[in-house]
Amino acid sequence: MDLKITDAVVAKFKDKDSAKPRFRKLYEERPFLEAYAEHTNLRVKDNPKGAIGREDEWETHGKLQLEFMIKEGLRPHHTLLDVGCGVGRAARRFVPYLEAANYVGIDISQGALDYAIQLAADEGWEQKGPVFLINSDLAGLEDHGPFNFIWAHSVMTHLPSQQVEVMIKNAATLLAENGRFAFTYKPGDKPKRTGLKQFAFDSAYLIALGEKAGLKGEAIPQQWPAGQRTIRLTKR
Ligand SMILES: C[S@@+](CC[C@H](N)C(=O)[O-])C[C@H]1O[C@@H](n2cnc3c(N)ncnc32)[C@H](O)[C@@H]1O
8 A cells, every 4th residue: 555645635635634644754764654643643732532443422421332342252251362452542442341350451552551451550550560661563562462362443544555564464363262353444435545544444455464474353243432343253
């Protein structure tokens, strides 16, 4: 996927941030992931509870994610890797539910992780031993795994195809036997960029990436408030 930012490319974008010079500049001047990490840092500084989703969903969305993962089979004794955990909107639900030391959250934004770590202390769930790490592609996490579940809510929606492919490949090596990697995506007729950090994919493409990594893939009916769809990849 070509990630060059030009006027013609931006003219077709539908996101609000591409009209804001301080955000657009990041993607013009830096490699994609570095730009995106700084984008998140800036948004966390502006408004932490509105930086990674709608502020009015702060209380409800993490709960929704926990309920979904319980439906997927998550139980307190399982290990969970929360990819793109952001400021801890879902961690504050997952961590109290899981047994101690069973949660790892990763993100590319140090600002987001710092907020999540502080939130854990303020809300009293740090004693359950959540681990928060900077990581962009799931590489080098073997010492923290294997994981029964890997979950990425609203992350593939923000990544180009080359990143998505690496993440799925590395997830396959981190999953325990019969482990599941579930993630949301924005549906489109083919892989395409629709904003500075907005991307759409078709389910067949994502399932094929899973199969290439040795995982059984399926689209599942769960939908999310912002219209995202869900894919489940299972280690056979
Ligand atoms: C829209 S937010 C969703 C946050 C969280 N999953 C939730 O739903 O509450 C996306 C998050 O993913 C992070 N992110 C994006 N690309 C990532 C990558 N390659 N690896 C790890 N985190 C990433 C962003 O920094 C941001 O915090």
